[in-house]
Amino acid sequence: MNKLVSQREDFSAWYNNIVLRAGLADYAPVKGCMVIRPYGYGIWENIQSILDKMIKSVGVQNAYFPLFIPESFIHKEKEHLAGFSPELAVVTYGGGKELEEKLVVRPTSETIINAMFSKWIQSFRDLPLLINQWANIVRWEMRTRLFLRTTEFLWQEGHTAHSTHDEASEMTLTMLSIYRDFMQNSLSIPVICGKKTSSQRFAGALETYTLEAMMGDCKALQMGTSHDLGQNFSRAFDITYQTKENKLEYVWQTSWGVSTRLIGAVVMVHGDDDGLVLPPVIAPIQVVIIPIWRGDEKGKIMEAVISLKKRLRDTTGASGLPLRVYVDTREEFTPGFKFNDWEMKGVPLRIEIGPRDIENSTVTIARRDERTRTTVKNSQALDSVVKTLDEIQGNLYLRAKRFMEGNTYTVNDWNQFKQKTGFVLSHWCGSTECEANIQSETNMTIRCIPMDGEEENGSCILCGKPSNRRVVFAKAY
């Protein structure tokens, strides 16, 4: 294995190194694809389980739609076609024969789902129709990075149909706020919510809302999106319903999604030069217990270890689920090696039990986030573990928030603008031309027009024309 590169030296090399060495993912034999290894998939399972409950709590039901989309469907909504055409993987042979109509491997499922919606929706009684699916997605990518941009990735995509535009808009915002809660409370990642500019909108949407987070190198990552689709797809796929007044109208729609990219965000927001740092809520292992013995102390120590493991597993953490505990009994490694190994894997808490702990009825608890070690009475171990896991969850969020705020600048001057790294709040006149020129000169894009930004008169950072609101600029993944 290579020596670990530090974040400061080369953030991108650091990232790849951590993902591989912590066992989150591996490169697949097919260019641009990844294998999600058990430890990385364990994070995804925790993400799924929490988010799935949140999505269902607003009445959405899961379903499953086909992987293959007839090529003609992609052509039905013209902005959608233009947006996705360069990224498509196409099946031309099936069962040994050339296909009459080529099949596109889904780059997103608006078209196939809406083809079904047009069949299922007849009357106002069928609305709202609120559907989600957990699925794999393929977008042919030239430059790929594990979790952040791969040819195949996993995600959830919600698709809803409503009788009014107001209701659809509200759904778009409800999902945005579910995503924000999830990112802040489960991933400990602060996000800025806002609208995308027209040039960055989802292909076929009236309005795209985004959640943007700051990574450890001060670049932005788009964490998820929620789209107000208006009637663009319902017109293209002829999805109409009979109103109470017996009129035929097109439905109003939304779609929204987050993907395995979130795992990359967790790595880049919380990780440090020693490896991953995982928020307890999504950590596959929340507590690792390392027995430390020499010679004949093993029996007594393992007895204490196993009893503690059992007590911890019988305890429910903040999630209401049993604590996830692992005992590292490998005999071929020293305790020191194991400490490093579990720090690399970002396990929030490490408990050491050695001969002195047995003597004194204590255990030693080490926090991954702050690198502190404390010794507590064995009888208080449970309380201490539950409390400390909660503290870590909150501390990671606050740390990330401070980092984001410390690297966010309000800038009114073009020369200053060009020198900043981080989130830059500046005025923008609203023209696509200025947006493009700013990007080509600085590599910064408008991440969003923030929703909680106040109105403020100012002038465009590039052209000087009037503007009534600052937007968020940043270099982005």
Place this chain on the structure above:
Amino acid sequence: MNKLVSQREDFSAWYNNIVLRAGLADYAPVKGCMVIRPYGYGIWENIQSILDKMIKSVGVQNAYFPLFIPESFIHKEKEHLAGFSPELAVVTYGGGKELEEKLVVRPTSETIINAMFSKWIQSFRDLPLLINQWANIVRWEMRTRLFLRTTEFLWQEGHTAHSTHDEASEMTLTMLSIYRDFMQNSLSIPVICGKKTSSQRFAGALETYTLEAMMGDCKALQMGTSHDLGQNFSRAFDITYQTKENKLEYVWQTSWGVSTRLIGAVVMVHGDDDGLVLPPVIAPIQVVIIPIWRGDEKGKIMEAVISLKKRLRDTTGASGLPLRVYVDTREEFTPGFKFNDWEMKGVPLRIEIGPRDIENSTVTIARRDERTRTTVKNSQALDSVVKTLDEIQGNLYLRAKRFMEGNTYTVNDWNQFKQKTGFVLSHWCGSTECEANIQSETNMTIRCIPMDGEEENGSCILCGKPSNRRVVFAKAY
């Protein structure tokens, strides 16, 4: 909607009708593909959640491998290639360009997973490696049927690597027994376990174990398989490990899987002429409450309904999870219509609350399986519901077992053999030629060489040569 066809009239038309009308699935725009609708997907989610825990209980971890497999990988194990070639879907274009190497959409993941195993496995310390994935699979099928045989389906596939053949064989049987328990206890479906004959083995396996169930038309359905792969794939993909004695050896492997086909089995084993009959353990809705009122009784009745719903949802069923309860408040339908509707959907228990129930502090409970109705005191409703759901689960299993046993015949005479419908236990000499001739004359295949069958001397049902064991013949899906 068409009138329901009875099972007796046309089992196959009955099946399609039920699947569509109960809202389990729908035909997709792509030939041979299906859409799994929320009600059907809800069954799949319950199957996943129970089976996933069982699989993890023996130390298996989930991971995710790519959808696309380089065409050359499929060619590495020659029996595997021969078995799957006719069924492959092939991607030839990606990102607007013709690909240098074509990509096969996974028909099963042995090849791609073993390519990774050869990278991950170095020493005896890396073994056993026990991996499972939940994924979509594509096999180009000519004649398709919703859930039973579709071009794309969902499944789990386990792949393991071991240091000895004994350990791998044991794993094959462990998974077989997990599947059997799951099918009998969660799906209420009795199964016959046994080995496949060499002509019916998985392409590349030393030995294939199968679980066979009898459907309502007396035909067999293969419910799942568990394969002892020997060293066929480890030799093809060069998966070696260093033993404790520093020798290099090939690993021994297994693979095993069940799919969304299980949903089709539940329909065909338990369903009747009025629709689905779902085992409570996997039913998306276990109890439906139907308020019955005229005029101004609504307030009082809804109060009782909501209070009962709350009490039921706070109760845990046999699974340890809260009961899944739904209240049907639709005002556009009569109670009679709703009864039929929920019977079609196979909800195990229906609770009716009407004016007389309020007067007498009772509720009326109707069982879907036996079509019985009983009135119980409101105060005993909870106990009664939990107890009755358990009874239904057990009753469905016994009913299916009786049906299977009643349609299983021990036959020694070729003329009788040709007339039987069901499972036929007969002697077979062991030759592939006899097996093929029996199939071409009767359309019956050897479902398995049963594991719990006793040794018995006899003579082959076709050629009369000696045989020491009966095998299970049946027409199959």
